[in-house]
Amino acid sequence: MLAELKHTLGRMRGQMIGWSVGLALYGLVMISFYDSIAGMENFQQFIEAYPEQMQAFFKSMTELNTPKGYLGTYYFSYMTLIIGILAISAGAGLLVSDEEKGILDLVLAHPVSRTALFCGRLLGLVVALVVILTVSWLSWLIPSGSTGLKLTWIEFLRPFLPLFAVLLLFGTLALLLSMLLPSGRIAGMISGALLVADFLLLGLANSNQDLKSIVKFTPLYYYQGGDAVTGLNWGWLGGLLAVSVLFALLAWLLFRRRDIRVGGERSWRLPSLRAALRRS
Amino acid sequence: MSDQVAIKTRGLAKAYGHVQALRGVDLEVKRAEIFGFLGPNGAGKTTTIRCLLDLIRPQGGTIRVLGLDPQVDPVAVRARTGYLPGELSLEANSKVEAALRYLNDLRGNKADWAYVRQLAYDLELDLTMPIKNLSKGNKQKVGVVQALMSRPELLLLDEPTSGLDPLMQQAVYRLLKEAKAAGATIFFSSHIISEVGAIADRVAIIRAGVIVEEAEPARLADITMRRVRIRFKQPVDPGPLADVRGVLLLSHINGLSATLQAEGEIDGLIKALAGFPVSDLEVDHPSLEEVFLAYYEAGQKEVK
DSSP states (O other): OHHHHHHHHHHTHHHHHHHHHHHHHHHHHHHHHHHHHHTOTTHHHHHHTSOHHHHHHTGGGGGTTSHHHHHIIIIITTHHHHHHHHHHHHHHHTTHHHHHHTHHHHHTTSSOOHHHHHHHHHHHHHHHHHHHHHHHHHHHHHHHTTSSOOOOHHHHHTTHHHHHHHHHHHHHHHHHHHHHSSOHHHHHHHHHHHHHHHHHHHHHHTTOHHHHHHHTTSGGGGOOGGGGGSOOOHHHHHHHHHHHHHHHHHHHHHHHHSOOOSSSOOOOOHHHHHHHHHHO | OOTTEEEEEEEEEEEETTEEEEEEEEEEEETTOEEEEEOOTTSSHHHHHHHHTTSSOOSEEEEEETTBOTTTOHHHHHHTEEEEOSSOOOOTTSBHHHHHHHHHHHTTSOSOHHHHHHHHHHTTOOTTSBGGGOOHHHHHHHHHHHHHTTOOSEEEEESTTTTOOHHHHHHHHHHHHHHHHTTOEEEEEESOHHHHHHHOSEEEEEETTEEEEEEOHHHHHHHOEEEEEEEESSOOOOGGGGGSTTEEEEEEETTTEEEEEEESOOHHHHHHHTTSOEEEEEEEOOOHHHHHHHHHHTTSOOOO
C-alpha cells in the first residue's frame, strides 16, 4: 500500500504544486482586498440594490463586509466547483485511467492485493486534497494579522473541513462511477455535471420554496461554506464524510470483483440490448 | 497437486459477454521446464495467462499455480511469478529506471539492482531513457527486464519476443534458458512456431479456446508446412514437383516461377528440384493459422 501511496503522490505532484500555488496566490490577493471592501461606505446599500434573486443565489454576499460573508462569497461558495474539478478528475481516473492505458494489468500482476492498491491510491487522493487545502488555508491565515479579517486559526480552519468533505464526496462518487460506467471519462463528466447541477440547484432553491424540498437530497445542501467560520455543524460534516466512505466502499467492492482490462474503455454491453431488440 | 507441477488447469472456461474465449482448457506445466503456448491471435493464450494471475476471473474450471489457487491467494502467486503482458504499457513520463524501481517497490524491493543492470546490458537497454522515447522493441526489453529482475520461480510471458529484432530475440532466449537453468519454470505464449521450437521443452497448441495438441517441439515438425517459391532460369513444367509426397502446387507463372506448399520434411522436394534449372529458392514458414487450416483439412485432429 505504501508503494502505491508514494506512487500516487508522485503522479499527483504536479497537480498538487499547481493547485496549491494557484490557490495560495488567490488567497493572498483576496485577503488584501478585504479592508477596502469592508471599509466602503454605503456598501450594504450597494449590495441591497442587487436583484433579490441574485442576492438569494449568492446568499453570503449580503454579509460581504463581514469575515464570514467575505470568505463565503469569495472563496467557499465556489471552491466546491473549482477544486471539485480536480477531485472529480482525480477520482474518476484513480484506477480506471491506468486500466484504460493498460498499465494496471502489469501493476496487478505484482504481489499487491487489489485492496492495497485501492487503499493506497485513495489515500494518495486524500493526502493531495489535504495538502492543497492546507496551503490555501495558510495563504489566508498568515497575512490575516495585517488586515481587518480578524479570525483565529481555528475559525479559518473550520470552513475548510466541510470543503474537504464535499471534495472527497465528489471524488469518491467519480471513483464509484468509474467502476460502474464504461470509462473514466464518462464517470468524470457525469460527476462534474452532478456537481454543477447541485451548485445551481442550491442557489435557485434560496429563492424557490419548491426546490428546497429537492435540494435537501443533495450533498451541497449540507455544505456549510463560509458559515462554518462561526461553528461547525458536525452532523452535516459527519454525514458528508459517511457518504464519501460509503461511495469508497462500494467502489472497492466493485474493484475487487472486476476483470482487469488489457486496455481501452469498457463497452456499454449494447450487443445484449441489440439482441433483445432483434428478438422483439 | 504434485510438487513437480508448476501450473495445472482443468476445464478452464472464460467468456467475454457472448464470446467464449476459453472452452475448457486443460494444461499441466512441470517445474523447471520451458513450456510454449502456441496459437493464432484470439485463440485464448492471453486470456489463459491472465486467469493464472487472477487479473480476470474464469467462469469455470480450476487453476493451481505453484500449488496455490490464484483466486484464493493471488498475492502469494504473484510474489513468486514474473509476468510480461502481451501489450506492455508503462508510465510514459517515467524513465526506464524509475519505472523498474516502482515495479520493484511493488515486489518489496526484492530485485538485486546489479542483476537489473546486467539484464539491461545484455539487452542493450538504456535505463536513463524516458519511456515515451522508446521504440516498441525497447519497451519490450523493459518488459523482459521487469519480468526477470526478481528471479521469480515462474515466468508467465505473453509473446516475449514481440517487436524484438532477431539478435535481441536470441538474447531473450538465452536469458530464458539461464532462468530455466536456475530452476525457474517458463510458460510463454507465441504464434511463431520456430520460436517455440527453438526453446520450449514442451508445447501446447490452443485454438478457439481449446487445447488441440500438446507435444514436444520435435513433434511440431510433423505438422509444419513450408511455402516454397522457386524461380527458374528458363520456362519449365512444374507439374512433376506436385507429384512429390506432401507437396502441393499452389501457382505458377509461365513456367518461370512456382509457389508450392510442402508439408513435413522437404528432402523429397529438394531432390526433385535437382532436375530443374533453379535460379532462386525461398522457403517461408506460413502463419500458424495456415498450419492449423492444413492440420484440420488433413483431418488429423478435430477441434473439440
